[in-house]
Amino acid sequence: MNFDLSDEQELLQETVRQFAANECPPNRVRAIFDAEEGHDTELWKGLVELGLGAIAVPDEFGGAGQELLEQALVAEALGAAALPGPFLGHSLAGLAILWGGSDTQKKTWLPKLANGELLGTVAFAEGDERWQPNEWALEGGTTLSGVKSATPFGAHADLVVVGTAGGELAVVERGARGFAAQPLPGVDRTRRIAELRFENTPCESLQNGRGASARVRDAGLVLLAADAFGGAQRLLEMSVEYAKTRQQFGVTIGSFQGLKHQLANLAVEIEPARGLYWYAAHAFDHVREESERTAALAKAHLTHVYMQAARDSVEAHGGIGFTWECDVQIYFKRAMFDRAFLGTPATHRERAAALAGW
Amino acid sequence: MDLSYSAEYEAFRAEVKAFLAGHWPLRGDEAKLPGEKRATLLRERAIAAGFLARRIPKKYGGSEQSADVLKAQIIRDEFARARAPGEMAGIGPSMLVPTLLEKGSEWQKEKFIAPTIRGDIIWCQGYSEPGSGSDLASLKTKAQLVGDEWVINGQKIWTSGAHRADYMFCLCRTEPEAQKHGGISYLLLSMKQPGIEVRPLRQMTGAADFNEVFFTDARTPKDWIVGKRGEGWLVSRTTLKHERNMIGDAQNALATFEALVALAKRALKDGKPAIQDASIRQRLVQLEGYVRAHQYSGYRQLTKAAKAQDPGRVQLMNKLTSTNIGQEVAKLALDILGDDGLYEPGERQLGGPRDNAQWVGQFMWSLGSAVAGGTANIQRNVIGERGLGLPRDAAVQRS
Numbered sequence: 001m002n003f004d005l006s007d008e009q010e011l012l013q014e015t016v017r018q019f020a021a022n023e024c025p026p027n028r029v030r031a032i033f034d035a036e037e038g039h040d041t042e043l044w045k046g047l048v049e050l051g052l053g054a055i056a057v058p059d060e061f062g063g064a065g066q067e068l069l070e071q072a073l074v075a076e077a078l079g080a081a082a083l084p085g086p087f088l089g090h091s092l093a094g095l096a097i098l099w100g101g102s103d104t105q106k107k108t109w110l111p112k113l114a115n116g117e118l119l120g121t122v123a124f125a126e127g128d129e130r131w132q133p134n135e136w137a138l139e140g141g142t143t144l145s146g147v148k149s150a151t152p153f154g155a156h157a158d159l160v161v162v163g164t165a166g167g168e169l170a171v172v173e174r175g176a177r178g179f180a181a182q183p184l185p186g187v188d189r190t191r192r193i194a195e196l197r198f199e200n201t202p203c204e205s206l207q208n209g210r211g212a213s214a215r216v217r218d219a220g221l222v223l224l225a226a227d228a229f230g231g232a233q234r235l236l237e238m239s240v241e242y243a244k245t246r247q248q249f250g251v252t253i254g255s256f257q258g259l260k261h262q263l264a265n266l267a268v269e270i271e272p273a274r275g276l277y278w279y280a281a282h283a284f285d286h287v288r289e290e291s292e293r294t295a296a297l298a299k300a301h302l303t304h305v306y307m308q309a310a311r312d313s314v315e316a317h318g319g320i321g322f323t324w325e326c327d328v329q330i331y332f333k334r335a336m337f338d339r340a341f342l343g344t345p346a347t348h349r350e351r352a353a354a355l356a357g358w
Numbered sequence: 359m360d361l362s363y364s365a366e367y368e369a370f371r372a373e374v375k376a377f378l379a380g381h382w383p384l385r386g387d388e389a390k391l392p393g394e395k396r397a398t399l400l401r402e403r404a405i406a407a408g409f410l411a412r413r414i415p416k417k418y419g420g421s422e423q424s425a426d427v428l429k430a431q432i433i434r435d436e437f438a439r440a441r442a443p444g445e446m447a448g449i450g451p452s453m454l455v456p457t458l459l460e461k462g463s464e465w466q467k468e469k470f471i472a473p474t475i476r477g478d479i480i481w482c483q484g485y486s487e488p489g490s491g492s493d494l495a496s497l498k499t500k501a502q503l504v505g506d507e508w509v510i511n512g513q514k515i516w517t518s519g520a521h522r523a524d525y526m527f528c529l530c531r532t533e534p535e536a537q538k539h540g541g542i543s544y545l546l547l548s549m550k551q552p553g554i555e556v557r558p559l560r561q562m563t564g565a566a567d568f569n570e571v572f573f574t575d576a577r578t579p580k581d582w583i584v585g586k587r588g589e590g591w592l593v594s595r596t597t598l599k600h601e602r603n604m605i606g607d608a609q610n611a612l613a614t615f616e617a618l619v620a621l622a623k624r625a626l627k628d629g630k631p632a633i634q635d636a637s638i639r640q641r642l643v644q645l646e647g648y649v650r651a652h653q654y655s656g657y658r659q660l661t662k663a664a665k666a667q668d669p670g671r672v673q674l675m676n677k678l679t680s681t682n683i684g685q686e687v688a689k690l691a692l693d694i695l696g697d698d699g700l701y702e703p704g705e706r707q708l709g710g711p712r713d714n715a716q717w718v719g720q721f722m723w724s725l726g727s728a729v730a731g732g733t734a735n736i737q738r739n740v741i742g743e744r745g746l747g748l749p750r751d752a753a754v755q756r757s
Binding site: 001002003004005006069240243244251252254255256257260261263264265267268271272273274275276278279282297300301304345346349350352353358 | 359360361362363367428431619622623633634636639640642643644646647648650651652653654655657658660661662664665671672675676678679682735737738739741742743745746747748749750751752
């Protein structure tokens with residue numbers, strides 16, 4: 001019985017935390033958040049040099065050869081720092097090619113994704129909350145014609161793994177004929193999104209896309225859940241810190257029971273829930289029959305908790321919490337992203353109910 | 359991360375299973391004994407085999423095993439699986455025995471521990487008073503040393519099981535001159551004496567599980583004090599540090615949740631099973647998120663304890679998490695019950711499914727957890743102050 005992280009896993013998280021503290025402190029997060037250009041290539045290069053571009057990709061393709069749990073632990077640490085960048089989409093593009101690609105496809109793209117030569121992303125959204133592989137309607141084949149919405153860093157990516165009808169996956173490279181990416185006014189400026197348009201655009205279908213797409217989705221759900229846990233935990237720390245510092249009526253406001261109970265409730269929502277994403281990642285790697293449902297449950301629960309934590313944290317900070325300059329708003333918007341991306345909590349609760357045979 | 363047990367522990371599990379296969383259920387004439395007798399017989403044998411009363415020395419009736427949270431968990435799992443009676447439940451074994459082990463005198467341990475863990479004597483706890491609930495240390499029940507006896511006057515309240523108890527362990531003010539916490543002593547006394555009157559309190563469920571206890575010159579010998587005079591507050595804070603059940607609450611929550619799912623599958627809404635209702639499905643899965651989180655949090659605490667590491671402040675959150683889950687279960691169950699929520703709790707059958715009246719009982723009992731053993735608001739203070747390090751309320755008198 002060992003439901004805890006290994007020393008290596010602790011070290012991995014610590015490394016990412018240190019990287020974020022040194023290379024992307026809050027003022028840099030804010031600068032990127034406010035910038036016109038939303039992709040900081042230097043920051044991304046630093047993450048790739050740490051080997052975080054393809055954590056779960058095997059060594060033979062240039063990856064770190066770890067499991068989804070390690071990838072999720074990194075997502076937690078990045079979420080805690082609200083670190084802007086394409087980690088999510090890039091990770092999922094690598095997993096899609098790893099699980100769905102032929103040997104040639106893997107050899108062609110994975111090493112370049114791992115070393116950062118290519119920036120990858122996934123285009124799953126088709127609007128009206130249609131994110132799931134069985135809902136994709138864009139016809140695949142040798143060319144694509146149609147639209148994908150809300151693609152993370154879609155205007156920056158060199159390689160896009162596109163979800164197509166029948167739960168298939170196809171790869172489109174930047175600069176391909178008839179391919180255009182239009183930035184969208186996404187609420188979370190740490191993870192820019194774009195709408196992709198294809199017009200007779202040449203693409204390459206992944207050999208086993210149909211078999212891989214639901215797994216890629218599930219991996220995405222776990223990574224979002226982990227990001228949400230990291231962000232929620234950081235919001236709790238920020239709110240507690242503020243309550244210990246801010247004075248009113250001659251005392252620190254954290255001594256007032258109203259605020260104290262609000263923060264205690266927040267802690268009770270967040271801290272025991274860490275194991276939900278741990279277990280979902282563990283199940284993804286080792287308990288296959290549970291993996292789809294636990295991923296849905298973790299995503300639904302933790303992104304819901306994150307959103308509520310963000311709302312409570314604005315309240316706990318008072319007027320300052322409602323301002324653009326306060327970091328709470330950045331986490332608030334990351335919570336909105338985590339909640340909606342790949343489907344809302346309600347979507348995944350219904351899926352979890354159906355998967356239980358209810 | 360690995361939720362299985364190592365070979366060493368699986369071997370231990372096999373021993374526990376073999377013991378249970380050989381001893382439970384009882385056979386022959388023993389199988390015809392009343393339930394409590396059968397439970398006592400099994401407990402005696404399980405103690406002799408080293409599976410129960412593990413942290414209690416042999417000379418006090420225990421099996422004196424070294425602390426091992428994983429073995430303790432395996433024993434609980436296997437006894438539960440075999441539906442065999444485990445450790446004697448109740449306030450005596452769970453609270454008094456650990457306190458005596460740490461703070462009791464030699465004769466007290468010899469006299470009280472063995473019969474308590476066998477279930478031969480039953481205890482009640484005299485802590486709360488009408489004016490002293492969350493602020494327990496303000497208690498007023500007085501004990502005065504007269505010759506060789508303490509003479510006790512005052513009143514306790516919410517005393518669970520006082521009507522069945524043989525003895526009480528209680529907190530009394532013995533040093534009226536001392537400060538609030540320093541004036542309290544921890545006394546043991548017999549409930550079977552003329553100076554004690556027990557009056558049952560009827561709960562909102564209709565049953566009467568707890569009581570008021572009035573002391574009018576009740577008496578107990580001078581040496582029935584645990585710790586020294588004026589140390590009672592500290593003595594009462596003694597907790598069992600070994601083999602604490604890290605995941606018991608979560609396992610109960612999971613079992614209750616599964617029962618709720620079963621209820622939703624058989625109860626009808628608009629002529630269809632309630633579980634097919636979109637909003638019931640949403641709420642069930644939302645609740646399951648909390649139940650699973652609680653379960654995995656328990657696994658993590660168990661792992662930390664097994665490695666002799668501090669699980670951290672999340673431990674302080676277990677009770678409130680259980681309470682919150684119980685409340686949600688209750689509310690959802692009542693919505694599933696529909697019209698059957700019109701009827702009083704109990705065993706009564708109304709032509710509806712068999713255990714609906716029990717769910718009405720659960721709806722009320724779930725509030726018991728929010729007020730008993732430290733209210734939910736007191737839990738929030740503890741989490742805020744000890745867990746998050748927030749300052750205490752400056753306006754509150756602590757001493």
